[in-house]
Amino acid sequence: MLGVKDDLILKCATGFGGGVGARGSLCGVISGSVMVIGMQKGRGREDDxxxxxxxxxxxxxxxxxxxxxxxxxxxxxxxxxxxxxxxEQLAKYYESGHQKCVEMAGKTAAKLAELLE
Structure with missing residues (x-):
């Protein structure tokens, strides 16, 4: 979808994990989605x-x-x-398969594709 093949975006987004700095705040699925919206539809220097x-x-x-x-x-x-x-909590969460995050990411990706049309 984005055509980005290197790790730059993943590196930039790492700090969003666990609710921004692992503080339980804004879900990283939202943060990542906002980044994608910006990459596809955001304002450049020449745009109004x-x-x-x-x-x-x-x-x-x-x-x-x-x-x-x-x-x-x-x-x-x-x-x-x-x-x-x-x-310990982090390890336990990842050992459990973190299905909730996987489910939210999948559903949000579908919604994101719709919003980018």
Whole structure:
């Protein structure tokens, strides 16, 4: 979809994990999706602010949908309060297969494709 083949985006997004810095805040699925919207539809230096406004509105629609679909945008709410800064909790979460995050990422990717049409 994006045509990016190196690790730059993954590296840039690493800090979003676990709710931004593993603090249980904004879900990384949302953060990553906002990055993708920006990459595809965001404002460049030569664009006027109407491009930025349309991007803001797409991101807002994504967040409204996400909250309606999953009940929260907070990682701590979505994962049952896992503290991703605690190595034991982190290991246990990943050993469990972290299915909730996988499910949210899949559904959100489908919604993201729709928003980018």
């Amino acid at each position: 602010m109407s491009v930025a406004l349309e991007t803001y509105l797409r991101c807002s629609r994504l967040m409204t949908w996400f909250n309606d679909e999953f009940g929260s945008e907070r990682c701590s709410d979505l994962t049952g309060g896992v503290d991703f800064r605690d190595p």
